[in-house]
Amino acid sequence: MQLSFSINGVPIRLTPERWKHISQRHPELKGKKQDVLNAVASPDLIQKGDLGTLMAVKKPNDKYLVVVYKEISDTDGFVITAYYTKILRKRMVIWKH
Numbered sequence: 001m002q003l004s005f006s007i008n009g010v011p012i013r014l015t016p017e018r019w020k021h022i023s024q025r026h027p028e029l030k031g032k033k034q035d036v037l038n039a040v041a042s043p044d045l046i047q048k049g050d051l052g053t054l055m056a057v058k059k060p061n062d063k064y065l066v067v068v069y070k071e072i073s074d075t076d077g078f079v080i081t082a083y084y085t086k087i088l089r090k091r092m093v094i095w096k097h
Contacts, residue, residue, distance in 0.1 A: 004037040006054070007095055012040050012069050012077040026083045035060065036082045039067045046095040047088075053080060057088060064088050 002014045023030045043056035056067040063084040071077040
């Protein structure tokens, strides 16, 4: 299991099961685990997601890297999924660098 810290200082877990899910559903992210963790720790912005999730957004190239995660408490959270997109959906921005 790998760990990153959100902008709120919450440890965010990236479990082997979640990484397998992400890399199988989004093969363009294979070998990019550190990029996913870095997006959580140092995003360009955070959007409000669905069902209490947060969406860390980083634009490392011509696409946006979006990492969906949830903060369960002040001391625990986890990555749900991650993906690249060319167009960022209009959602409420709750933090911007």
